[in-house]
Amino acid sequence: MSDVVTDASLISSFEGPLKKARRIVVKVGSSLVTNEGRGLDEQAIGQWSQELAALVKEGRELIMVSSGAIAEGMKRLGWVVRPKEVNELQAAAAVGQMGLVQMYERKLRECGVRSAQVLLTHADLSDRERYLNARSTLLTLLKLGVVPVINENDTVVNDEIKFGDNDTLGALVANLVEADALVILTDQKGLFTADPRRNPSAQFVHQARAGDPQLEVMAGGAGSGIGTGGMITKILAAKRAAGSGASTVIAWGQEPNVLQRLCQGEPIGTCLMANTGKSQARKRWMADHLKLLGAVVVDDGAVGKLVGEGKSLLPIGMTSVVGDFSRGDVIAVRSAEGREVARGLANYASSEARLLCRKSSVEFERLLGYVAEHEMIHRDNLVLTRA
Ligand SMILES: Nc1ncnc2c1ncn2[C@@H]1O[C@H](COP(=O)(O)OP(=O)(O)O)[C@@H](O)[C@H]1O
Numbered sequence: 300m301s302d303v304v305t306d307a308s309l310i311s312s313f314e315g316p317l318k319k320a321r322r323i324v325v326k327v328g329s330s331l332v333t334n335e336g337r338g339l340d341e342q343a344i345g346q347w348s349q350e351l352a353a354l355v356k357e358g359r360e361l362i363m364v365s366s367g368a369i370a371e372g373m374k375r376l377g378w379v380v381r382p383k384e385v386n387e388l389q390a391a392a393a394v395g396q397m398g399l400v401q402m403y404e405r406k407l408r409e410c411g412v413r414s415a416q417v418l419l420t421h422a423d424l425s426d427r428e429r430y431l432n433a434r435s436t437l438l439t440l441l442k443l444g445v446v447p448v449i450n451e452n453d454t455v456v457n458d459e460i461k462f463g464d465n466d467t468l469g470a471l472v473a474n475l476v477e478a479d480a481l482v483i484l485t486d487q488k489g490l491f492t493a494d495p496r497r498n499p500s501a502q503f504v505h506q507a508r509a510g511d512p513q514l515e516v517m518a519g520g521a522g523s524g525i526g527t528g529g530m531i532t533k534i535l536a537a538k539r540a541a542g543s544g545a546s547t548v549i550a551w552g553q554e555p556n557v558l559q560r561l562c563q564g565e566p567i568g569t570c571l572m573a574n575t576g577k578s579q580a581r582k583r584w585m586a587d588h589l590k591l592l593g594a595v596v597v598d599d600g601a602v603g604k605l606v607g608e609g610k611s612l613l614p615i616g617m618t619s620v621v622g623d624f625s626r627g628d629v630i631a632v633r634s635a636e637g638r639e640v641a642r643g644l645a646n647y648a649s650s651e652a653r654l655l656c657r658k659s660s661v662e663f664e665r666l667l668g669y670v671a672e673h674e675m676i677h678r679d680n681l682v683l684t685r686a
């Protein structure tokens with residue numbers, strides 16, 4: 300599908316990508332969360348929390364990426380005009396984040412669901428080791444039925460504050476946890492063919508392909524003075540999320556029961572479809588690594604587990620380690636004859652992996668002083684490369 304669909308009748312039987320989605324990242328912008336800067340919108344946060352809780356109870360995994368710290372901090376500090384100084388924006392974010400996260404914690408707890416605060420920077424997600432640590436923490440939280448509430452760690456960055464780009468953070472988180480879908484809730488019903496605040500005759504876009512260059516022409520900057528990214532960062536976020544196979548829906552955050560209705564398959568908002576399958580995208584990413592830093596050689600039993608049974612690679616099946624790599628690098632898995640059978644993300648650096656060859660996980664702590672993971676390569680991070 301490459302066309303931009305503005306005719307509602309063409310999508311009447313369309314189910315949307317949320318119905319079958321198990322792992323969903325929801326991003327809400329500052330203007331929605333803080334009622335256009337008037338202060339935390341308790342009713343809205345309460346409503347989203349009820350929906351998140353209901354979806355978690357259905358067996359889905361939900362992550363909330365929420366902006367609003369700066370806007371709420373400004374309100375608490377009595378500042379009417381958004382400061383220009385980065386250190387003042389950072390101070391406002393630190394003050395506002397307290398109230399923001401407390402409100403999510405309380406509202407979710409009232410619905411019987413636990414939450415966790417996670418503060419990330421773009422830099423965290425580009426460093427492989429921190430990327431893996433963030434990933435494994437988030438996946439553990441999801442497994443426990445906890446809803447992570449994520450924001451940028453505004454105190455330690457300045458460019459993120461300047462560009463205020465939590466849409467990108469939402470997409471990076473979707474990629475990090477390999478979400479099935481990203482939902483971006485904002486103050487418009489979705490994407491229009493032009494900014495509806497400036498062009499009242501703009502048409503609504505029901506559906507398009509994520510990454511379609513036409514969308515970037517339609518999207519403009521922020522319209523409210525509270526939000527900072529505007530529609531363009533949402534379009535680019537959808538393109539980024541599509542890289543790992545996640546489709547994106549941009550919808551109005553005040554739409555009644557928006558999340559549950561989307562999950563029932565109602566075509567609300569603008570749906571930007573990813574045209575790459577999840578595993579395909581991941582496979583391509585791994586296959587794109589032309590030069591691998593190392594490899595582990597495994598015995599025939601391990602080859603059978605990986606190839607025949609789709610299992611993770613455990614150190615007990617490894618006989619030797621080749622090269623010099625760090626945790627998070629893509630490495631090859633070779634058979635005893637030296638043939639590459641798979642590739643994947645190493646959970647241990649080569650120096651540690653050498654100590655773990657032929658060892659069972661009960662010995663990891665004694666050998667390394669800590670246990671990062673039981674697997675050398677988790678099956679979620681592994682692709683078979685033998686034809
Ligand atoms: N083509 C478009 N369709 C819809 N909204 C657009 C478009 N171009 C620009 N916008 C503006 O983007 C705003 C949403 O972005 P932003 O204010 O950053 O919200 P948020 O805080 O939710 O991230 C809308 O209020 C709207 O004025």
Ligand SMILES: N[C@@H](CCC(=O)OP(=O)(O)O)C(=O)O
Pocket residue numbers: 327328329330365366367368369370392450451453460463464465466525526527528529
């Ligand atoms: N992280 C900051 C800024 C993020 C921001 O403004 O993003 P958005 O409202 O989604 O355009 C905050 O919480 O205020």
